[in-house]
Amino acid sequence: MKINRHQFVLKYFVLMIIGLFLTSCVPREKIVYFQGDLESIDQLAEQYSATIQPDDLLSITVFGRNEEATRIFNQESNVGMGGMGNQKTYLVDEEGNIEFPVLGKIKLAGLTRNEAIQYMKGMLSNEIIDPGVSIAITNYRITVLGEVGSPGTYPLENEKVTILEALGMAGDLTINGLRDNVLVVREENGKRNFYRVNLLTEEVFNSPVYYLAQNDVVYVEPNQNKINSSRNATIFRDISFAMSISSFLLTIILLITK
Numbered sequence: 665m666k667i668n669r670h671q672f673v674l675k676y677f678v679l680m681i682i683g684l685f686l687t688s689c690v691p692r693e694k695i696v697y698f699q700g701d702l703e704s705i706d707q708l709a710e711q712y713s714a715t716i717q718p719d720d721l722l723s724i725t726v727f728g729r730n731e732e733a734t735r736i737f738n739q740e741s742n743v744g745m746g747g748m749g750n751q752k753t754y755l756v757d758e759e760g761n762i763e764f765p766v767l768g769k770i771k772l773a774g775l776t777r778n779e780a781i782q783y784m785k786g787m788l789s790n791e792i793i794d795p796g797v798s799i800a801i802t803n804y805r806i807t808v809l810g811e812v813g814s815p816g817t818y819p820l821e822n823e824k825v826t827i828l829e830a831l832g833m834a835g836d837l838t839i840n841g842l843r844d845n846v847l848v849v850r851e852e853n854g855k856r857n858f859y860r861v862n863l864l865t866e867e868v869f870n871s872p873v874y875y876l877a878q879n880d881v882v883y884v885e886p887n888q889n890k891i892n893s894s895r896n897a898t899i900f901r902d903i904s905f906a907m908s909i910s911s912f913l914l915t916i917i918l919l920i921t922k
Contacts, residue, residue, distance in 0.1 A: 712875040713776040808834035810884035811841035849881040
């Protein structure tokens with residue numbers, strides 16, 4: 665019995681070349697961002713501001729003419745070495761409230777940072793003269809997953825970040841990222857909503873998720889080439905394993921039949 669192993673090797677390399685060819689053909693229209701007439705895009709009239717949501721951690725500082733009068737509102741927590749403490753943060757509960765010294769329960773969810781500042785200044789005016797308030801969301805973060813250079817969760821100091829900036833922080837899309845169907849997952853009023861963004865057209869600038877909200881998740885799906893490549897890699901691996909087993913068995917058979 666004559667075994668032509670060269671035919672097996674030839675078929676293996678032919679399959680591999682075909683697979684590489686299929687995964688390398690990506691048309692320009694599937695890669696280039698913002699195709700179309702950019703000059704026709706309406707400027708975003710509204711200035712986006714993040715709204716306070718349940719589970720936000722707020723850093724709140726109160727100041728006024730009399731520093732001693734504001735001391736009770738600026739409590740510290742976690743006193744560490746040297747007697748130095750960290751400024752206390754306030755967790756927004758599921759109903760959108762925080763518990764604040766003297767003022768008690770305050771509903772801030774749904775307000776922008778500036779609206780919350782004005783609201784608290786009004787409440788504090790009964791306690792101190794000419795109050796000032798500073799509010800910051802300390803756990804503002806977004807998550808970028810999928811076909812990007814550096815997937816992960818990114819804490820943000822700026823409360824105004826676009827989907828393009830988020831993708832830039834994550835190292836941009838890989839060549840295998842699906843650019844016309846980027847998914848954004850957002851929690852709104854206790855409900856999880858899903859948005860799709862097409863980066864290939866200028867409409868991305870008018871998307872309701874062009875500006876990301878805290879805790880948004882951006883997911884870039886793999887394109888068909890990446891899926892085919894993964895499938896082909898599995899097939900090639902299986903073929904290689906089968907060829908190794910076959911070669912081993914043929915060697916045993918030839919040794920036995922000698």
